Amino acid sequence: MxxxxxxxxxxxxxxxxxxxxxxxxxxxxxxxxxxxxxxxxxxxxGYEREGRLDHICFVLARKTGEVLDEGTFHPGVIEGVERAAKAAKLQTTLTTIELSNREAATRQAYEITRDTSNAVVLLGTEMAEEDYALFRDPVAPFVVVDGWSDRFFFESVVTQNENSAYRAVSYLVDCGHQEIGYIAGSYRIKNFPLRERGYRRAMREAGLPIDPLWRVEVGTTVTSSYNSMRSWLAQNSLLPTAFFVENDIMALGCMRAMAEKGIKIPEDVSMVGFDDLPYASICNPPLTTARIPNREMGEIAVRRMLDRIREPRDYTCVTHLSTTFVERQSVRRL
Known part of the structure; x- marks a missing residue:
């Protein structure tokens, strides 16, 4: 045949x-x-049905690298994928798709999603809505981690971004802070607007004003966030009593810029991050943050996919994982 x-x-x-x-x-x-x-x-x-699934393909979709390149979030996800794949007696392969090269990305996505010998775990951290069209109608079993599409109904495993940010800002309010600023990434991945929505909801429910002067937009790497905060501090002498930062990498760069300016944390300004990357517990001072269960996200993604293979269904699910709030020394009670 x-x-x-x-x-x-x-x-x-x-x-x-x-x-x-x-x-x-x-x-x-x-x-x-x-x-x-x-x-x-x-x-x-003369079609012959393909053989059984033999490996999991972890696809890192990289658009700019401004969020992924310095973060340690995705290695944890990969570890979780490998752990769950091994338990299912499957191998794991790693592939990077550079979304900035549209022609090559389209070809890669097509080949991967049509290969029924593999199941695909796609890391969607840097993906915008238009990027998901590359993966539409996958033939291979398929699940997205740390990302979702509003147009295509993919099985997805994501973080509770809005509620986690809401809880973090509410913690600052409970600590007596009424002037709470927001440090936003200049590169807007899909997670960030949800975190900002949680911040705004917490402020609104607490009856606190949101001062646009204290919404600081910074780069999303340690160096670029440091440079952005240095520039902002050069023009702004008045600080809120606390900042919520969209992720730990930006928090680290901003804290470094503040330290050079003589601003003490938490005596002069408190800081709360998001992710709980490894350095968060050893920076000076250790950073209060929301811990994302990244390894568990990888494990759950594989289990959800295997469940769909065993019991096919006509619908997909978006699984939201909660974060763990970690209190450290970067927040002062007023």
Whole structure:
């Protein structure tokens, strides 16, 4: 028999690759007549069903690197994926897709999502909504970690961004802070607006004003956030009593700039971050932050995917993981 794939059957029948794959794998959700047509054409073409799943492909979708390159979030996710894959007796392969090279990214995404010998775990941290179109209608089992699409219904595992930020800012309010600023990343990944929404909700519910002068936009690397905060401090002598920062990397750069300016943390200004990266517990002072369970995110992503393979369903789920609030010495009680 000649080698016939899902794409050729799709072209012959006019049905999408996803529908063809579902019909050939006897999954629910395909009309009976449609499934019979697909299987008949497949038999006529000499199609042979692909072998069983043999590995998990972890795909790091990199757009600019402004968030991923200095962070230690995704290595933890990878560790979790590898741990869960090993428990299922599957190998793990790692692939980076450079989203800035659209032509190459389109080709890579197509090949990976059509390879039914693998299941795909996609890291969506830096992805914008338009980037998810590259992965539409995957034939291979597919799940997104730390990202989601508003247009395409992908299985996803994400952090409770808004509620976690809300809790962090509420903690500052409980510590007596009424002037709370917001340090935002200049590169707006999808997580950040949700964290800002949590900040604004906490401030509104506490009856506290949000001063636009204390919304500071900084770069998303240690160096760029340091430089941005230095510039802001050169023009602003009045500080709030506390800042919530969108992630720990930015917090570190800002704290360094403040220290050089003679601003003491937490005596002059308190700081709360987000992520609980390894250095957060050893910086000076140790940073109060929200810990993301990144290893668990990787493990859950694999388990959710294997569950879908064992029990196919017509819908997808977005799984929200809570964070753990970690109190350290960067916040002063007023």
């Amino acid at each position: 000649r080698n016939v794939g899902v794409r050729e059957i799709s072209r012959r029948t006019g049905f999408s690759p996803a529908t063809v794959s579902n019909a050939l794998n006897n999954k629910r959700g395909v009309n009976k007549d449609t499934a019979e047509t697909i299987r008949r054409v497949a038999a006529e073409l």
